[in-house]
Each structure stands twice: as structure tokens, then as C-alpha cells.
Amino acid sequence: MGEREIVLNILSKYKEISVISTESKKILFTLFNRMYYCIYPLKEEQTGRVCFLVKSDEQYDYPHILSFEDHSDGYSYICLYENDNMIHFLQTYEEKVVDAVERLIALLSLSSIEKELEFQKEFLYYWNNEATNKHSIYLFIKQNRVFQKMNIYNKYISGNLVAWNVISDGIRLNQTTVNKKEWNFCPAVDAFYISITDNRRILPPTHNNIWSKDDILKIIYGKDFSRISHDTYIKLKQTFVKHMYALLVFEMIIEETSVNFSVFVIFRNKEKDTLLNKLTNDISKVEIYSSQRLDYYYLCRQIGNDTSLLNKTALLIGAGSLGSYVGKELVKAGIKNLSVYDSDKLSYENVLRHDTCCLFVGQAKVDALKAELEYIHPEILVKAINENIDEDSLLKEIDNVDIVIFTVGNSDVQLKLNRILKQTHHSPIVIYAWLEAGGSDSHILVIDYKKPGCFECLFTNAMGELVNNKADNVSDERLQTNIIRNGCGATRVAYGNTILLRTTAVLLETVKKIFDGEFETNTLIDINLQEVCDKGTDFVERKCQCCGNRNDRHL
Amino acid sequence: MKLKKPLADLYNEIRIQEESEPLREKREFLQNDITKYLPEEMQSHDIDLNASDIRIFDQGSYKYHTTIKTSVIDRDVAVVIPLDISEHTDPRKIKKYLKNALSHVSTRTVNIKEPCVNVAYYEDGEEWMHIDLPLYAEYQGNLYLARGREFSDTYSWEPADPDGLNDDLCSQINGNDQLRRVIRFIKKWKYEKYKNSTLSHEIPPSIGITYLVCDHFLKVSTDEGDDDLTAIYQVMSNIKNCFTVSYDIYGNIKADITRCLTVKPYSDIFKKMKDSSDTYCVTFYNRLSDAVKNLRDAINVESEHDAGVYVKNVFGDDFIVPPKNVSSASTFSKKEHGFG
Missing domain, CATH: 3.10.110 (Ubiquitin Conjugating Enzyme)
Structure with missing residues (x-):
């Protein structure tokens, strides 16, 4: 047939x-x-x-x-x-x-209520199709879903308005993506964020449902039931408006997803009055604006990031290949405030295993990384320090961060700073991550200095004597074949780049577990081509000269 | 568990969590006016009343948080005044004074009804909200409800205990979320079945429904959480079994149900319904029987869709029937998603 x-x-x-x-x-x-x-x-x-x-x-x-x-x-x-x-x-x-x-x-x-649900699922599709604004509107909204006055900044190119940034108080944008010289504070328009707590009967604009002030009143002063919280209503009564224009940014939750839509309201006059009274009595025109929510919290939720990482800050020591991979994934995973220390410059030999690019060759690795990371999102703020971290800097930094991550290949640096951190008694949790030559083995050590074990344990034998890193598996012979000598004592170890991805993935999971409180003890994690092996506290040496029992050492 | 999400969605659709702002404002205006103008009005009839002696509090579903969405917002607010009812024996007059105290505002329409003073609000000729003000006299440590229409020959100060009623129902409902949901679901059923009724006392009173649900509720839950479908079925089935049903010699059914208040005046909540017409209780019984049958069928059928069709017969179009089972190929395809 x-x-x-x-x-x-x-x-x-x-x-x-x-x-x-x-x-x-x-x-x-x-x-x-x-x-x-x-x-x-x-x-x-x-x-x-x-x-x-x-x-x-x-x-x-x-x-x-x-x-x-x-x-x-x-x-x-x-x-x-x-x-x-x-x-x-x-x-x-x-x-x-x-x-x-x-x-x-x-x-x-479909029944009428089913039609409503279907319309709501496609709310932004309809909304954006009816939008009248020619310029882009980017929303950066604080995550607490409470009524707030927002700040508008505009950007002109060749005399034409091209974009608005509408930003909650408390959200800082980096200079890399939002250059202050290009964005001007826009005082003539009031902007308000209004959270909708009950979205029943709120339908998008369609042929038979042209949005008007009645739709706004239905939200803020619903006769049948409240669509905003009583607290928000009180705020509308207490907030004064003194301009003819206001941008209302609404948010409602549809099927557990935030839907933000913006309305530009033109009032009949400039007379100062409460926002509630202005919206109730004084609207002359309502314009539907398309807008795009861009705040970091919202975007993290969109991709299912673990919210336990949000608002955490990290100190990254080392902006080499591993540091660059780790830094990029940290800021994508929810840690948007990062301090990075490294004194090195990017060279062509680094580029293929560094997460920046050859545009930055010759520049400090930390500056390259800062630019690369801050371009990911305007709320990512990277403090780049083009020097090796010393004791004073370390002690200052640990007061302001939630986690310290070492991604340096130099054991001397780590051993020295490990002792300083052990002695401070107020160190945050520290991760030491390092790669072995050859590209197969890498390691992650999680240290909470309040618990037994430290980085130096790896370099201590059962007698309390200092030895080479016991966690390392690669033989000296293999190490020698993978060393590239740059002259005058400078060396680089060849390990390719797949090890970077493996190690970064495990490190990221480790960071999440730390903030989820899943580590009860200090832990050594070995990573190789076949498996990720949690060695637990096997590495802890009772006679370690840094963290061990000193009496034991003299036995 | 069957129909867990559709019932949760229905509950979200029908519930009123808190009073709307217009209702809050109107209620607060009324309360202020009662406090301000009622003493003046009473004084003009030589009755002393201090504003501070007036007690105003919630009654009904807003108090128990069992309100559901209806076409007209309805709220009960009790007004208690100290009054010597041996001297002021006609409650109609006192209700009139309350009406007068509230009638200076043109946006409200105030009427005296048998058990209360009714304040209604209209828009475009349609009533959109009313607040019922049952008026109580406090006399010698007891409360008495002012009963009687404005021009009715029948009136009385009826012993009452609105605080006791509130305490009784709140103590049963608060902290029992499934009971609260079941009350709202069954009120929704009543609303659906009686929304076109206009005759006085034809509709089973909400307080009666609330008490019957409290009487017959048994918590039903499984490893997957509360089983509201079974809980609703069991309650409605038990309520149905409370009816005394008989048939006359012509085979006509007679139905009777009694539920007395557990506080003063200890009267039968359904008395007025039964006194108004023999058929009202039969209708109530028949509609309840239909609901029980549909709920039983919903529990017994295998598919979610078919169960949903039965439940929709009980709760109306606000209940969303789950889709039919899809074909095997489509079942596979549901696992797909983009990697964007």
C-alpha cells in the first residue's frame, strides 16, 4: 500500500x-x-x-x-x-x-486549564514574538527571589541604543566583558524585579490576549488570589517612583524552571508616588520587551550545576596547564570568584596543553587565564597575581577563600606552604594536585589540617625520615625520557593533555564532595588510565615531621 | 502510586493559600469601620460599647486553611460585642446597627441575612466578593449568635461557641496535611456538583462537609508518599455509609444524614437542608454515591489515563487526565534529549 x-x-x-x-x-x-x-x-x-x-x-x-x-x-x-x-x-x-x-x-x-499550562510552557516564545524593543536587555538578578529595585546601564554604538544591562544590587560584573567606559548608568528609568509566587491564569500575549495594564494589575493586585507575596505587595506600597518610565522584570516558575519576562511601563506623568499607586492608577502604555536572563546563578541552574559550589571562593596556586584546566572548570561549575598566583609567562611550547591560546603568548599565564575565564561570564571575577605566592600572601588569601588548590609541579613549593598552612590553625581545606610524567598517572590529595595527614606525609617514611613522593608511580628511568630540557636548568615534563582532562574531572568531583561534606578524613586519590582509586588515609605517616606526633618521631 | 501528580496539580489549582490583597484590604477596612462606627451607632441607640471591647476574628475556611478557589470570594469574620441580651432581646436591631455602621461606603452592599450581616462587593454588576459577619453577643460569659432576617418574625439569640468551633477544627486539621488536602478536594467536588444551585439550603454546608471529612478521615500513605486518591475514596465512601437510606412503597429513595456540632448549640448541621426539602439529602446522597463509584473505578482500573477519566468525573475540568499510554516505539523515544 x-x-x-x-x-x-x-x-x-x-x-x-x-x-x-x-x-x-x-x-x-x-x-x-x-x-x-x-x-x-x-x-x-x-x-x-x-x-x-x-x-x-x-x-x-x-x-x-x-x-x-x-x-x-x-x-x-x-x-x-x-x-x-x-x-x-x-x-x-x-x-x-x-x-x-x-x-x-x-x-x-485540551481543557481550558490544560491549554493554560501549554501556553505557559511556551510563555517566552509568545512573549518574545510580541516584544517591541529593538535593543537587547540582559538581566542579572540576585538569586533570592525577593522584590528589589534594579540598576539599568545602557550601551550606545554610533549613537544607537544597542543594549541594557539590568543588574541587582550586589552583583558585580568584570571589566573584561563589561567595560565601564562603554556602559552608562541610566537614571531616567526605574527598574524593579517582582517575583510571582502563583502563576495561575497568567498567560502570554497572543492574538486574543494583548497585554495591558490589567495583566499587570492581575499580578500585583489579583482579586481572585494573590500572585505575589504579601511582603512584595508591601514593598510595592513602600517604594517610590519618580520617573515616567519603569521596567518591570517578572519571574515565575513553570515546571520548576524560572521564566523571566520584562514589561516597559510608561506613566502618564512624572509625579512621585508609590509604585503600587503608579501601577494601579497611572499607566498610560505597556510595552512588551524581550529580555534574556544572564546572571551566573541562573545559568548554573540551567545546566544542573551543584548549587553547593555557588558563592564559594577559591585560591588557585599555579596557572600552568593543569591550573588553567582546573580554573576554567571551577568557574563553569559554580565558583566564580578565583584568585590565581603564578609568576610564569605563556610560551608557544605551553599552548597545546594550556587552556588559553596563542594570542596570549608572551603574557603572564595568570593574565591570560584571567581574560579567558572572565570572558566566560561577566560575573566571573579573577584576581590574577603574576608572582609565586609567598608566606605573607598565602596567610592573607586563606582568610578570604573557601578552598585552596595547588596545581604546581614543584614539590618544594608545596612542602614549604604545607608547613605554613599546618601551623596557621585556620586554613580552609586544601587540595594538592599533580601529574606524573608520561601522561598516565596523576594524584589528588585532600587535606583538612584539623585532621591527621598532610602533604609532607607523602615524603615521609615509616621511620619519620624524608623520602621521595611515595605516591608517585613513574620510574626514574621513565621520568628521564619524558623530560624536555630548555637550557640553563629549566625543564618541562611531557605528559600530553588527556591526563589534564582526567585529573581535572576528578578534581572537580572532589571539590563538590568537599562542599557537600562527603570527606570525613583526609584522602589521597590516585588516577591512572584504568581507574580512579581512593586510597583514603593510607598516606598518613604517624612520624611526619609536619603533622605527626613528635614524640613518636623520637621513639 | 496512582494519579499522584494529577491530584497534586489539582490541589495547586484549587487551593487558596492566603487572602488576596483586595480581600485583605476590604477586611481591614471593615474591621476598622466596625471598631470606629459601631460604638457610635450603638450609642445613638443608648447602648454603651467601647471600641476596645469589640472582638473580631476569623471563622470558617480561612481560619482552618481549607479555602478553595470559587467564582465568588467568600470569607467569614466573627464580630463579638458585650451586650445584655436580657435587655436587648431583638438581635435584628443589633444587626441593623452593625449594618448602619458599615453602610457609609458606596463600594459595598450591606445586607442582613439570617445568620450574619453580609457585605458584598460588585464589579460590573457582578458580585466578586462577600464577607459574612456573624454577630455575637457576649453575655454572662457566654456567646450568642444573632439570628433572624431584618424583617423576619423569627429571631433569637442562639447560644454559640465560635472559639470552641475554631479550636476543635484547628486541632484536628493543623499538622495533618493530607486531611487538609482531602477537605479541599471534597469541597472542590461539592463546588463542581452544586455550582449551578441557587436554592437556599440546597447545598450541603461547608462546615458539615469539613466535619464529616474530619470524622471519617484515615491517613493513607505508602513508600511513595501520601495516597490521596485512596484517602479521598475512603472518606467519601465512609460518609456515604453514614446516610440512613430507605425506600418507600413506590421504590423512591429517602436519605438522611445527621452531624451535630460538637460545641454550642450542638445542633444538626444538616437540619436546614433537610427541613427545606426531602430531595436535598437524596441529591446529596446520589451525588456522593456517583463520586464514590467513580473513585472506586479509578482505583480498580490499571491505566493512569483511565483512572484519570473517572476522577475527572468527580472533580471536573480542572483535573488533568494523564495521557494515554504511548506505543512501544514512542516509549523508547521518550529517553531522547539534546546535548545543548
């Missing part, structure tokens, strides 16, 4: 459907008093799918009927599938047709 016969046969099984005519690859039919086209694929198009078009009607508002995307002959596309949600390849031709028809009938049979 050909495709058309199969589709006609299936359509004929539904008493609600009456076929009107057939054309090449499409069939015209009526369903619930409207005309639809069924467009069907060829059988050999195994990933193809059946789709439907409905006769366009400007007054017809229905979820998933994309009236903005008018197809030929005045028909609109009906969206029945979420992107990437189906494997059409797995369906037989008949299953595809039945599935599509069932979806269409189910969509057209």
Missing part, C-alpha cells in the same frame, strides 16, 4: 476526521470544525515525520499552533513534538501516522 493510502486509511478510522481532498504528499481534512493539512513523509524517509498545518485565523489562539510561522496558503504549523524527544526511526510508518493523529486530537481536546 502506498503512503497516501495508508494515511487515508488511518484517518478514516477517526470519526472526528473528514477527508476533503488529497494532493501530492498532503491531505486536506476537517477536524473539530477546522481545516487541516496532513503532510506525510515517504516510507523510505525513516527519520521523517507526519506533520499538520491548520488554516490560519488571526483570532485563533491555541497552544502549539505557531501562528507566527505562517506557511504558504495561509496555513500555520502545529507543533506536536518537542525537539529531540522522539526517535522517529524506531516507528513503523503506520505508527508514525497514528502517533501524529493521536497527538493532534489530544492537543485539540
Whole structure:
């Protein structure tokens, strides 16, 4: 049987459907008093799918009927599938047709409350299609979801307004991405963030639902039920407005996802009054603005980052290859405030295993890393110090950070600073990470100085004598073959870059576990090509000269 | 567990968590006006009343947090004044004074109803909210509810205990979230089945429904959490079994239910309903029986979709029926997502 016969046969099984005519690859039919086209694929198009078009009607508002995307002959596309949600390849031709028809009938049979839910799922699609602003609006909103006055900064290029940054108090943006010379504070527009706590009956603008001041009043002064908290309502009564323009940034939660939408309100006059009174009595025009939420907290939540890392700060000692990989992943994982120490400069020989690029060759590695990281997001703030960290700097830094991460290959540096940290009695948790030559083995040591064990334990034998790092597995012979001598005593060890990814991944998980409180003891983690092995406290030496029992040492 | 999410969604749809701002404002205005103008009004009729002696407090669903969304916002606020009812024997007059004290504002419509003074608010000719003010006299340590319409021959100061009623229901409901949900669900059922009723006393009183649910509620939960569907079914089924059902010689059904207040005046909550018409209780019983049958079918069928269809018969269109089971190929495909 050909495709058309199969589709006609299936359509004929539904008493609600009456076929009107057939054309090449499409069939015209009526369903619930409207005309639809069924467009069907060829059988050999195994990933193809059946789709439907409905006769366009400007007054017809229905979820998933994309009236903005008018197809030929005045028909609109009906969206029945979420992107990437189906494997059409797995369906037989008949299953595809039945599935599509069932979806269409189910969509057209929605109750009013189901339609509302579907409209809300697509809220921003409709909102942005009705938006009138020509410039971009970027929202940086504090995470606490309480009413707040926000600050607007604008940016002009060649005399044209191109963008607004709308920022909550307390959010700082870096200079790398937001140059203060380009952005001007915009005092003539008041901006407010209003959190919606109950989004029932809040629908996006559509043909039959043009947004007006009544929609704003429904949110702030709902007669049927409150859509904002009483605290927010009181704030609206207490906040004064003295300009003719206000930007209202609303947020509501739909299916556990934040939906932010912005309304530009023009008041009739400049008379100072409370925001509630101005919104209730004084609105002359409401304009729908598209906006994009960009704050770091929101974006972290969008990708499912562990929120236990948010608002944490880190000190990264070493901006070489491992430090650059770790730094980048830390700021992507939720730690946006980072201090980095390194005295080295980037060279061409570093570039292929460093996470910056050859544009920065000749510059300090910390400056290269700062630029690279701050370009990821405007809220990422990197303090770059182009020097090796000394005792004074270390002691100052640890008072302001939640974690210290060593990514240096020099054991002398780590042994020296390990002793300083042990002696301070107020060190945050410290991670020591290092790579072995050859690209197979690496190690992570987690130290809480209040617990037994320290970095020096690795260099101590059972007799309390200092020895080479016992955790290292690579033989001296293999180490020699992997050393590249740069002259005058300078060396580099070859280890490729896959070890960087492995080590960084484990280090990132380790950081999350630390902030989730999962480490009860200090721990050594060995990483090799086959496995990640948690060695626990095996490394702790009772007779360690730094952290051990000194009496034991003299026994 | 069957229909856990659809019932949770329905609950979110029907519940009123707290009073809306317009309601709060209207209530606060009323309370201020009562305190300000009622003493003046009483004084003009030679009755001493200090503003500080007036006690105003919530009654009903806003007190127990069992309010559901309805087309007209409805709130009960008790007004208690000290009054010698042996001297002022006609409660209609005192209710009139309360009405007068509140009638100076054009945006409200004040009427005297049998058990209360009713303050209604209209918009475009449609009532959108009313606040009922049951008026109590405090006399010799007891409270008495002012009963009687403005021009009715029947009136009385009826012994009452609104504080005791509040305490009784709050002690049962507070801290029992499933009970609170079941009360709201069954009030939703009542609203759906009686929303077109206009006749006085045809509708089972909410306080009666609330008491019956409290009487017959048994917590139902599994490893997956509270099983609200079974809890609703069991409560409604038990309430149905409380009816005394009989048939006359023509086979016509008669139904009767009694639930007395546990505080003064200890009267039967359903008395007015039964006194108004024999059919009201039968209708109540029949509608309840339909609900029980639908809920039983919902529990017994295998598919979520089919169960949802039955439950929709009970709660109306606000209940979202889960989709039908998809074909095997589509089941596979649900695991897909983009990596964006």
C-alpha cells in the first residue's frame, strides 16, 4: 500500500476526521470544525515525520499552533513534538501516522486549564514574538527571589541604543566583558524585579490576549488570589517612583524552571508616588520587551550545576596547564570568584596543553587565564597575581577563600606552604594536585589540617625520615625520557593533555564532595588510565615531621 | 502510586493559600469601620460599647486553611460585642446597627441575612466578593449568635461557641496535611456538583462537609508518599455509609444524614437542608454515591489515563487526565534529549 493510502486509511478510522481532498504528499481534512493539512513523509524517509498545518485565523489562539510561522496558503504549523524527544526511526510508518493523529486530537481536546499550562510552557516564545524593543536587555538578578529595585546601564554604538544591562544590587560584573567606559548608568528609568509566587491564569500575549495594564494589575493586585507575596505587595506600597518610565522584570516558575519576562511601563506623568499607586492608577502604555536572563546563578541552574559550589571562593596556586584546566572548570561549575598566583609567562611550547591560546603568548599565564575565564561570564571575577605566592600572601588569601588548590609541579613549593598552612590553625581545606610524567598517572590529595595527614606525609617514611613522593608511580628511568630540557636548568615534563582532562574531572568531583561534606578524613586519590582509586588515609605517616606526633618521631 | 501528580496539580489549582490583597484590604477596612462606627451607632441607640471591647476574628475556611478557589470570594469574620441580651432581646436591631455602621461606603452592599450581616462587593454588576459577619453577643460569659432576617418574625439569640468551633477544627486539621488536602478536594467536588444551585439550603454546608471529612478521615500513605486518591475514596465512601437510606412503597429513595456540632448549640448541621426539602439529602446522597463509584473505578482500573477519566468525573475540568499510554516505539523515544 502506498503512503497516501495508508494515511487515508488511518484517518478514516477517526470519526472526528473528514477527508476533503488529497494532493501530492498532503491531505486536506476537517477536524473539530477546522481545516487541516496532513503532510506525510515517504516510507523510505525513516527519520521523517507526519506533520499538520491548520488554516490560519488571526483570532485563533491555541497552544502549539505557531501562528507566527505562517506557511504558504495561509496555513500555520502545529507543533506536536518537542525537539529531540522522539526517535522517529524506531516507528513503523503506520505508527508514525497514528502517533501524529493521536497527538493532534489530544492537543485539540485540551481543557481550558490544560491549554493554560501549554501556553505557559511556551510563555517566552509568545512573549518574545510580541516584544517591541529593538535593543537587547540582559538581566542579572540576585538569586533570592525577593522584590528589589534594579540598576539599568545602557550601551550606545554610533549613537544607537544597542543594549541594557539590568543588574541587582550586589552583583558585580568584570571589566573584561563589561567595560565601564562603554556602559552608562541610566537614571531616567526605574527598574524593579517582582517575583510571582502563583502563576495561575497568567498567560502570554497572543492574538486574543494583548497585554495591558490589567495583566499587570492581575499580578500585583489579583482579586481572585494573590500572585505575589504579601511582603512584595508591601514593598510595592513602600517604594517610590519618580520617573515616567519603569521596567518591570517578572519571574515565575513553570515546571520548576524560572521564566523571566520584562514589561516597559510608561506613566502618564512624572509625579512621585508609590509604585503600587503608579501601577494601579497611572499607566498610560505597556510595552512588551524581550529580555534574556544572564546572571551566573541562573545559568548554573540551567545546566544542573551543584548549587553547593555557588558563592564559594577559591585560591588557585599555579596557572600552568593543569591550573588553567582546573580554573576554567571551577568557574563553569559554580565558583566564580578565583584568585590565581603564578609568576610564569605563556610560551608557544605551553599552548597545546594550556587552556588559553596563542594570542596570549608572551603574557603572564595568570593574565591570560584571567581574560579567558572572565570572558566566560561577566560575573566571573579573577584576581590574577603574576608572582609565586609567598608566606605573607598565602596567610592573607586563606582568610578570604573557601578552598585552596595547588596545581604546581614543584614539590618544594608545596612542602614549604604545607608547613605554613599546618601551623596557621585556620586554613580552609586544601587540595594538592599533580601529574606524573608520561601522561598516565596523576594524584589528588585532600587535606583538612584539623585532621591527621598532610602533604609532607607523602615524603615521609615509616621511620619519620624524608623520602621521595611515595605516591608517585613513574620510574626514574621513565621520568628521564619524558623530560624536555630548555637550557640553563629549566625543564618541562611531557605528559600530553588527556591526563589534564582526567585529573581535572576528578578534581572537580572532589571539590563538590568537599562542599557537600562527603570527606570525613583526609584522602589521597590516585588516577591512572584504568581507574580512579581512593586510597583514603593510607598516606598518613604517624612520624611526619609536619603533622605527626613528635614524640613518636623520637621513639 | 496512582494519579499522584494529577491530584497534586489539582490541589495547586484549587487551593487558596492566603487572602488576596483586595480581600485583605476590604477586611481591614471593615474591621476598622466596625471598631470606629459601631460604638457610635450603638450609642445613638443608648447602648454603651467601647471600641476596645469589640472582638473580631476569623471563622470558617480561612481560619482552618481549607479555602478553595470559587467564582465568588467568600470569607467569614466573627464580630463579638458585650451586650445584655436580657435587655436587648431583638438581635435584628443589633444587626441593623452593625449594618448602619458599615453602610457609609458606596463600594459595598450591606445586607442582613439570617445568620450574619453580609457585605458584598460588585464589579460590573457582578458580585466578586462577600464577607459574612456573624454577630455575637457576649453575655454572662457566654456567646450568642444573632439570628433572624431584618424583617423576619423569627429571631433569637442562639447560644454559640465560635472559639470552641475554631479550636476543635484547628486541632484536628493543623499538622495533618493530607486531611487538609482531602477537605479541599471534597469541597472542590461539592463546588463542581452544586455550582449551578441557587436554592437556599440546597447545598450541603461547608462546615458539615469539613466535619464529616474530619470524622471519617484515615491517613493513607505508602513508600511513595501520601495516597490521596485512596484517602479521598475512603472518606467519601465512609460518609456515604453514614446516610440512613430507605425506600418507600413506590421504590423512591429517602436519605438522611445527621452531624451535630460538637460545641454550642450542638445542633444538626444538616437540619436546614433537610427541613427545606426531602430531595436535598437524596441529591446529596446520589451525588456522593456517583463520586464514590467513580473513585472506586479509578482505583480498580490499571491505566493512569483511565483512572484519570473517572476522577475527572468527580472533580471536573480542572483535573488533568494523564495521557494515554504511548506505543512501544514512542516509549523508547521518550529517553531522547539534546546535548545543548
